[in-house]
Amino acid sequence: MTESFSVLRLRNQIALVTGGSSGIGAGVAKAMAAAGAVVYVNYSHSADEAAAVVKEITDAGGQATAVQADVSKEADVQRMFQQILQEQGTLHILVNNSGIQQDAKFLDMTLEQWQKVIDVNLTGQFLCAREAAREFVRRGPQPDISAATGKIICMSSVHEVIPWAGHVNYATSKGGIMQLMKSMAQELAPHRIRVNSIGPGAIATPINEEARDTPEEEKNLLTLIPYGRIGQPADIGKVAVWLASDEADYITGTTLFVDGGMTLYPGFADNG
Numbered sequence: 001m002t003e004s005f006s007v008l009r010l011r012n013q014i015a016l017v018t019g020g021s022s023g024i025g026a027g028v029a030k031a032m033a034a035a036g037a038v039v040y041v042n043y044s045h046s047a048d049e050a051a052a053v054v055k056e057i058t059d060a061g062g063q064a065t066a067v068q069a070d071v072s073k074e075a076d077v078q079r080m081f082q083q084i085l086q087e088q089g090t091l092h093i094l095v096n097n098s099g100i101q102q103d104a105k106f107l108d109m110t111l112e113q114w115q116k117v118i119d120v121n122l123t124g125q126f127l128c129a130r131e132a133a134r135e136f137v138r139r140g141p142q143p144d145i146s147a148a149t150g151k152i153i154c155m156s157s158v159h160e161v162i163p164w165a166g167h168v169n170y171a172t173s174k175g176g177i178m179q180l181m182k183s184m185a186q187e188l189a190p191h192r193i194r195v196n197s198i199g200p201g202a203i204a205t206p207i208n209e210e211a212r213d214t215p216e217e218e219k220n221l222l223t224l225i226p227y228g229r230i231g232q233p234a235d236i237g238k239v240a241v242w243l244a245s246d247e248a249d250y251i252t253g254t255t256l257f258v259d260g261g262m263t264l265y266p267g268f269a270d271n272g
């Protein structure tokens with residue numbers, strides 16, 4: 001057991017991390033497993049990558065299983081939840097993380113590019129959150145496991161508030177996630193289900209590799225980050241564990257930006 005296994009804040013909790021096979025999702029899956037959760041690592045196409053994340057977790061003494069589903073497809077999502085409930089009896093934490101970018105200038109953006117990003121990033125979060133909330137309400141409270149009956153964490157972005165030219169499909173999906181999260185939080189609070197978002201800034205993952213693969217591009221990107229470094233998936237993993245834990249029991253309906261200050265309008269630091 002590594003040292004991080006000594007703080008088991010999510011002990012006996014079953015967690016599903018969508019898009020857990022790479023990037024931020026993999027960072028969250030590993031952090032939750034290290035905090036004692038039994039983690040389902042969802043993937044859509046990358047079975048090998050999901051298996052590698054599961055292996056890393058189990059090699060470190062944690063518990064994880066890979067589960068396939070395209071989160072934008074209702075039948076896939078329902079099959080995934082059925083599998084988890086059959087194997088574990090219930091679920092305590094959903095991390096709605098799957099997300100993609102298909103960038104294009106607005107004038108050139110195809111309906112297909114628009115639809116695909118909305119389907120995965122926004123509809124996918126709706127479908128998974130609905131299944132999770134149904135299970136939380138069916139099962140009811142388990143106070144010996146967690147103060148909340150269930151926890152949903154939506155992976156949003158700084159682009160739920162920062163407009164993004166050349167990425168209107170993506171920025172729209174993240175703006176939509178903000179209202180999806182808040183409206184769910186309002187409706188589900190009486191059931192003691194907490195719903196929150198994490199808004200990552202620039203985290204070093206495959207999704208933004210192109211924006212930082214030359215020293216020049218990396219320098220440009222850093223001008224947007226007052227704290228002066230690009231984030232790592234582990235930066236998000238730690239926050240996700242805390243937000244899912246009882247230490248954050250009074251937090252619902254909030255987006256926690258984890259962005260090194262990207263949402264502080266750094267362009268105004270010496271201008272305006």
Ligand code: BGC
Pocket residue numbers: 101156157158159200201202203207208211
């Ligand atoms: C995007 C990344 C981008 C970051 C900051 C994220 O939501 O997926 O590509 O680097 O926001 O702009």
